[in-house]
Amino acid sequence: MNLITKFNLILFFTFTISFTIGGYYSYQLTEDNALQQVTDQAELIMQEALAIRSYTVNEIRPLLNKNNDGLFHPQTVPAYSATQTSNLVRKTRPEYIYKEAVFNPTNPRNNATVREEKIINKFKADPKLVKQVGSYTLRGKKSHYIAYPIKITNPKCLGCHSSSENAPKAMLAIYGDKGGFGWKLNEIVGTQIVVVPYKLPAKLARKTFYSFLVALALLFMTLFIVINIMIRILVLKPITVMTQLADNLSKGNITGSELEILGEDEISDLSRSFNRMRRSVIKIIQILRKQKKSGQ
Ligand code: HEC
Known part of the structure; x- marks a missing residue:
């Protein structure tokens, strides 16, 4: 199960529970x-x-x-x-x-x-x-x-x-x-x-109750959309780029540019470490290739 599905399932359960409890109390x-x-x-x-x-x-x-x-x-x-x-x-x-x-x-x-x-x-x-x-x-x-x-x-x-x-x-x-x-x-x-x-x-009570339920559903829907977009932009996109670069590196492909560092969050820390690790791996690969050449 991918990350976004996990997030959405958790959100869905949270919503269902809040909707039921909130609905019950607001009805009372x-x-x-x-x-x-x-x-x-x-x-x-x-x-x-x-x-x-x-x-x-x-x-x-x-x-x-x-x-x-x-x-x-x-x-x-x-x-x-x-x-x-x-x-x-x-x-x-x-x-x-x-x-x-x-x-x-x-x-x-x-x-x-x-x-x-x-x-x-x-x-x-x-x-x-x-x-x-x-x-x-x-x-x-x-x-x-x-x-x-x-x-x-x-x-x-x-x-x-x-x-x-x-x-x-x-x-x-x-x-x-x-x-x-x-x-x-x-x-x-x-x-x-x-x-x-x-x-x-x-009648008024029922109207208030239904308006509350609609407002709650709208709030959750907005939250759902915003969280999905944020996760895609802030987490999934950098991870996909990193995975691709790591993939290339593992196959000995040392071309391509370093990861772009945006902001000061955990993902940019990870990107920075990843770039450092990539540089070290490239150096090792280059040394190994040189040794291989001089050995011939
Ligand atoms: C001067 C006479 C008079 C006095 C004193 C009087 N009542 Fe009446 N009462 C009436 C009449 C006549 C009616 C009917 C009124 C109507 O047409 O609705 C009535 C009606 C009522 C009714 C409505 C039920 C019914 O019998 O039709 C209540 C209850 C009542 N009176 C309570 C009291 C109480 C308590 C007192 C004392 C604080 C009191 N009354 C003093 C004449 C009196």
Whole structure:
């Protein structure tokens, strides 16, 4: 096997190993990044929902209550405003969901689905659990969710959610007396859940991953070509010339010029030594030839 084939085989193995290890780690990294991105998005939506809730309680409710018109305004209810604004966003981004899901809710749209029921039951079973994160397929698309428990810690909540007898009549006129009652202090009644699609970050992650692989392959290809050219010019060419000269010399052919010395590397050192050796061999050959002549 010649030198260049050996070099190329070593390069090829190095490339394959680096490609596999680098590819594996970069895949993990881009997947982690995609997950981080969707989690961030979900957290942001959750923060926005919480902000809308407190805006409702602190700014909208006092204003509307001033009216004292005897009417019940759902706009004063934080669960209403957070869900309502999120539903407006869903008109253009249907995959993004914010929901306050409970069993037997005041407003039927807040009814927990089977999946949400499982999340709520997990919170109920483990009161120390403050957050659940996971993913599932929603209408054929992979989605990511974060969920927090809804715990009744404020006795004021019971003014509307304990029983229909205690709830404001104006509220019952709108919502009826069936849902949203029977809640107790410190009870976990539901979950605040945000669902975000995984499609876009996953697509971006895959794109980053493929670009990395292409860049790695290009880098290796360039290296491969450059190393091949360098080996041919710097090593193989001088060695071929030296071999030819040594061949000639071994056959007693002392014509031809000395090796050209270029630069100051190991090959030029070898060429210099070779030239010295050639001169000595030529001298010996000449002496031998003279002796042969005078002997005749
Ligand atoms: C003035 C009455 C009132 C008070 C006080 C009140 N709520 Fe509500 N709550 C409502 C109404 C009405 C709805 C339905 C809103 C809608 O149409 O989406 C609701 C809905 C909810 C929902 C969504 C699920 C459902 O039942 O539809 C949650 C969760 C909730 N409330 C939690 C609370 C918590 C926690 C408190 C105390 C901090 C509280 N509520 C205090 C009236 C009230």
